[in-house]
Amino acid sequence: MGTLVLPRPYLLFLGDATECGFAKTALGLADWAPNLCLGEYGLPGCTVTAGLPPLTPAEARSKGARALVIGVANVGGVIPDQWMDALVEALDAGFDLVSGMHAKLASFPRLADAAAKAGRQLIDVRTPPSGIPIATGRKRSGKRLLTVGTDCALGKKYTALAIADGFKARGVNADFRASGQTGIMIAGSGMPMDSVVSDFLAGAAEILSPDAPQEHWDVIEGQGSLFHPAYATVSLGLLHGSQPDVFIVCHEVGRTGILGVSGYSLPSIPQVIEQTVVMGRLTNPAIRCAGISLNTSSLDAVGAAAEIDRLSTELGYPVADPIRRGAAFERLLDACLA
Amino acid sequence: MGTLVLPRPYLLFLGDATECGFAKTALGLADWAPNLCLGEYGLPGCTVTAGLPPLTPAEARSKGARALVIGVANVGGVIPDQWMDALVEALDAGFDLVSGMHAKLASFPRLADAAAKAGRQLIDVRTPPSGIPIATGRKRSGKRLLTVGTDCALGKKYTALAIADGFKARGVNADFRASGQTGIMIAGSGMPMDSVVSDFLAGAAEILSPDAPQEHWDVIEGQGSLFHPAYATVSLGLLHGSQPDVFIVCHEVGRTGILGVSGYSLPSIPQVIEQTVVMGRLTNPAIRCAGISLNTSSLDAVGAAAEIDRLSTELGYPVADPIRRGAAFERLLDACLA
Structure with missing residues (x-):
């Protein structure tokens, strides 16, 4: 399996x-x-x-x-x-x-x-493999990072790919782990989480990042958001089964409402950090937030740098746009590996 | 559909x-x-x-x-x-x-x-109907109660059936809504939540308790536990899609570890109340806990009554065993309808 x-x-x-x-x-x-x-x-x-x-x-x-x-x-x-x-x-x-x-x-x-x-x-690639087991909750060896979000479709896949690349560039033993169809095609393997039958969802996340050497990092593509009324379940199954040591919150500048549903405001980044820690410590009591991945595609370079600085000061976490990279991105990688 | x-x-x-x-x-x-x-x-x-x-x-x-x-x-x-x-x-x-x-x-x-x-x-009955929609998060009319638990298999179905019966005995317009196979056979209809593909889980819960008259109660059978490393996703999908006004926490006297997984302690009842409110208010900001359903099958009548009193004093909520019923159960019904 x-x-x-x-x-x-x-x-x-x-x-x-x-x-x-x-x-x-x-x-x-x-x-x-x-x-x-x-x-x-x-x-x-x-x-x-x-x-x-x-x-x-x-x-x-x-x-x-x-x-x-x-x-x-x-x-x-x-x-x-x-x-x-x-x-x-x-x-x-x-x-x-x-x-x-x-x-x-x-x-x-x-x-x-x-x-x-x-x-x-x-x-x-949207058809899950057969024989996915029920999750056991057993702590696996190796280190894991999960990207989570304030919403869908704002950079969780891109962030995980960039972090995995950044780790490798520093000589860290790392793998990108794909949880959606495009990610699976990029990685050549993975688990289409949104197509897994609910009973097996956390189990599917467990086999996506199996036991690994102690210094190895699995960098796992997140899905949905704990604050999305339709997709929070996929986010929670991925969080519980991935048992991440570290997570990064992905957010897009200017996004104020949840995509595709009316009447739902975006949660604040601190709300996402708090809920991810509260739910995630069930399977990994040491879970921590390393920083924020900010999608600044709506801003020019000067505006993006200013917003990254402002948000970092406000929240007290490293903030970077993984497409723009630079020194801010290196500080985010530092915080992941700290 | x-x-x-x-x-x-x-x-x-x-x-x-x-x-x-x-x-x-x-x-x-x-x-x-x-x-x-x-x-x-x-x-x-x-x-x-x-x-x-x-x-x-x-x-x-x-x-x-x-x-x-x-x-x-x-x-x-x-x-x-x-x-x-x-x-x-x-x-x-x-x-x-x-x-x-x-x-x-x-x-x-x-x-x-x-x-x-x-x-x-x-x-x-474990095969879900086809054409289940993605959840919309739209607030539906009518009132809803959901049974949640400190764990699996400790009385969520039984509690929901007893509450629906108790409501009807008081002349309240109520329906039991089944979310698992035995419940579906009892009710004659329902949704096998654990067999629904993840993307559609909250949507399945939405169609399980459709729009209803304002004074009507849907009493919804809960599944799993937000603190179960394998089944929390099913619990969350049911919570988000059911958008309950009221929930009851089901617990079994003496249960200390999560069923079927090793190394997981049972959450406390206050932890379950807090997490259910925090996650549930996404789709219903007015969600509240009405009380505790306590499975006292391991105790005799005197021991059960003493434990029900003790727990009610400790937590400040009505506590009742729906199998033993009596005055404590009537107080629990009062709190649901308050």
């Missing part, structure tokens, strides 16, 4: 996308796993690029690519008819298919047939 | 059980839904009884029974070969089958074939 593990390297499929917004998965992969992405493959009419060499499935296969990743989404989250020929071509060329869409690959008879004939895998 | 709804009345199937412990579901149904259980049906060798008239499927059908409920479990939680003839006989006689076991009824080809031929349903 383990987490999902994906065949790599990848050829990124861009479909017939004409807007970057729909190619988020491909762009994230090209950004964070460039050495694992050998090329990109778009249909006629596709105007989006991830900046990788254009390759046909046959060309990419001959260079060693093993999986075609569907790197685009459309409004319905389904697989349109006009992609089918290309996907079957990839299976015939010897690729496994990897998808993070809601629609399951095997639910398309043409793909199921082609995969069976070619002896290839159809891998939906 | 709604919760599971079961065909009733029932014929209770006792299989070849020889120990009451394995007939918990049947005994709970006979206790709490006697008017919905027309009879019981045991195989040769069965020595357990739920105290109902023994009936064959044909006899029960002629009296109006609509579903055969598998009221027994065995060690593996599976359906043994020696039950098959009887279950097929029931399908042929016109019954739907209802099961709360882990093994799915439709995974047994003989049952699937017989159900298809007879045009009957195979209902696994």
